[in-house]
Amino acid sequence: MITFVRTATAVPGKIGETLVWGKEIAAIVKRVTGKDMAVANPFGGAVTEVAWIAQWDTVGQADEAMVKLMADREYTTSLTKAGQLLVAGSARDHIWKHI
Numbered sequence: 001m002i003t004f005v006r007t008a009t010a011v012p013g014k015i016g017e018t019l020v021w022g023k024e025i026a027a028i029v030k031r032v033t034g035k036d037m038a039v040a041n042p043f044g045g046a047v048t049e050v051a052w053i054a055q056w057d058t059v060g061q062a063d064e065a066m067v068k069l070m071a072d073r074e075y076t077t078s079l080t081k082a083g084q085l086l087v088a089g090s091a092r093d094h095i096w097k098h099i
Contacts, residue, residue, distance in 0.1 A: 001055060002055065002057070002059055002096065004053070004062055005051055005053050006085075006091060007092050008050055009090035010049070010085060016087065019039065020090060021085055022052060025075075025079075026039050029052075029054065031074075032034045032065075032075060033092070034056050039051070090093040
């Protein structure tokens, strides 16, 4: 099992809009890949962060999902909102293998 976590930091004053947009992204992921993606926000620490979390059986499935998403017009169009909502360079991917 693979857990994929993408985190990013919202622009100051934009966390509410970022979380709404984050849920839109998760809905697109569900439509395109059939996988649920959780959207999370910490209630302590860096409260302007947002995380998208999904689980896949294999790394290959995660990669296949990314290929499908990058081919989806709604997904790629929605990503353009990131420039208004996220701090440039703040996105980080974490890929965890369950043991």
